[in-house]
Amino acid sequence: MLQQKIPATVITGFLGAGKTTMIRNLLQNANGKRIALIINEFGDLGVDGDVLKGCGAEACTEDDIIELTNGCICCTVADDFIPTMSKLLERENRPDHIVIETSGLALPQPLVAAFNWPEIKTQVTVDGVVTVVDSAAVAAGRFADDHDRVDALRVEDDNLDHESPLEELFEDQLTAADLIVLNKTDLIDAAGLKMVRDEVASRITRKPTMIEAKNGEVAAAVLLGLGVGSEDDIANRKSHHDLEHENDVEHDHDHDEFESFVVEVGAVADPAAFVERLKAVIAEHDILRLKGFADVPGKPMRLLIQAVGSRIDQYFERAWKSGETRGTRLVVIGLHDIDEPAIRAAVAAAAD
Numbered sequence: 001m002l003q004q005k006i007p008a009t010v011i012t013g014f015l016g017a018g019k020t021t022m023i024r025n026l027l028q029n030a031n032g033k034r035i036a037l038i039i040n041e042f043g044d045l046g047v048d049g050d051v052l053k054g055c056g057a058e059a060c061t062e063d064d065i066i067e068l069t070n071g072c073i074c075c076t077v078a079d080d081f082i083p084t085m086s087k088l089l090e091r092e093n094r095p096d097h098i099v100i101e102t103s104g105l106a107l108p109q110p111l112v113a114a115f116n117w118p119e120i121k122t123q124v125t126v127d128g129v130v131t132v133v134d135s136a137a138v139a140a141g142r143f144a145d146d147h148d149r150v151d152a153l154r155v156e157d158d159n160l161d162h163e164s165p166l167e168e169l170f171e172d173q174l175t176a177a178d179l180i181v182l183n184k185t186d187l188i189d190a191a192g193l194k195m196v197r198d199e200v201a202s203r204i205t206r207k208p209t210m211i212e213a214k215n216g217e218v219a220a221a222v223l224l225g226l227g228v229g230s231e232d233d234i235a236n237r238k239s240h241h242d243l244e245h246e247n248d249v250e251h252d253h254d255h256d257e258f259e260s261f262v263v264e265v266g267a268v269a270d271p272a273a274f275v276e277r278l279k280a281v282i283a284e285h286d287i288l289r290l291k292g293f294a295d296v297p298g299k300p301m302r303l304l305i306q307a308v309g310s311r312i313d314q315y316f317e318r319a320w321k322s323g324e325t326r327g328t329r330l331v332v333i334g335l336h337d338i339d340e341p342a343i344r345a346a347v348a349a350a351a352d
């Protein structure tokens with residue numbers, strides 16, 4: 001009997017835009033669909049996986065959550081993504097829908113193109129590519145306003161042939177979209193939102209639907225079931241990288257423009273003071289994303305810390321498990337020239 005292709009939704013968007021938050025909401029409102037989730041994260045602490053496993057949604061048990069941690073999914077298609085999909089498709093109990101969260105630094109194009117590989121194409125189709133946008137970051141000029149900085153980087157590095165790395169990636173993720181979710185609308189006013197809409201529209205030639213959301217609250221019926229088959233249209237969604245290297249088959253995409261590392265420090269006695277000091281460290285070093293868990297003495301639960309630019313959210317996420325080593329571990333992500341030793345020292349000092 002001919003099996004129906006399983007629809008797969010690719011969820012992309014820059015670091016901290018709200019992808020995991022939106023997926024968490026989706027899993028809790030999945031209308032009875034069984035969803036398999038493939039999560040790819042930059043930096044190897046597995047924060048997103050933990051957040052999603054912790055939500056206990058029936059739509060997606062821990063077994064249905066697969067983490068790809070060997071770098072950005074767009075660079076590990078052959079080694080990581082295809083074998084993972086093949087294994088998932090061999091399962092007896094196949095999911096109704098597959099959701100793939102790319103890392104915030106991933107180019108979605110190579111991932112979508114992978115759905116044309118013969119072993120995948122016969123069994124799965126890309127239902128749609130959903131690009132989540134941090135509206136507050138766009139309104140603040142995060143993706144447009146760093147020309148001085150890029151010029152400075154270019155002086156240091158002759159090989160930097162791009163515009164701003166942030167701007168390019170932002171556009172590439174928008175270019176791949178079938179649906180754009182303008183998230184974090186709670187952080188801006190109506191005029192700001194209008195600006196964000198115009199700014200996003202000005203960066204793409206295709207005209208995908210744009211919707212607004214806060215805390216990633218988008219109905220499952222809106223996110224799933226777009227029915228696009230985006231893999232067949234991938235030639236019309238070329239990234240800057242595709243366009244620059246069209247005749248250059250040897251050229252690999254990489255993430256040299258970004259750097260990530262994990263900082264481990266001691267227990268944090270005063271979380272409020274720690275977070276305030278972290279804000280200063282983030283601003284001074286222009287850290288794009290910082291997230292992880294902190295050990296607060298006397299507390300049975302671990303503190304989840306999520307920073308996107310200067311905004312930091314924190315909450316006690318779950319109890320430390322027996323046998324788990326308590327500790328404070330944070331992933332730091334920035335542009336390639338961030339000062340790792342200085343940041344390590346500053347975060348350690350902030351925890352003291």
Ligand SMILES: Nc1nc2c(ncn2[C@@H]2O[C@H](COP(=O)(O)OP(=O)(O)OP(=O)(O)O)[C@@H](O)[C@H]2O)c(=O)[nH]1
Nearest residue numbers: 015016017018019020021104184214215216306313
């Ligand atoms: N104020 C506000 N915060 C939000 C909203 N959506 C997400 N956040 C917060 O933004 C932070 C980042 O959200 P995530 O869902 O982890 O973002 P992400 O895109 O998965 O991040 P990466 O996987 O690191 O790229 C978290 O602290 C969220 O609670 C929103 O609509 N409004």
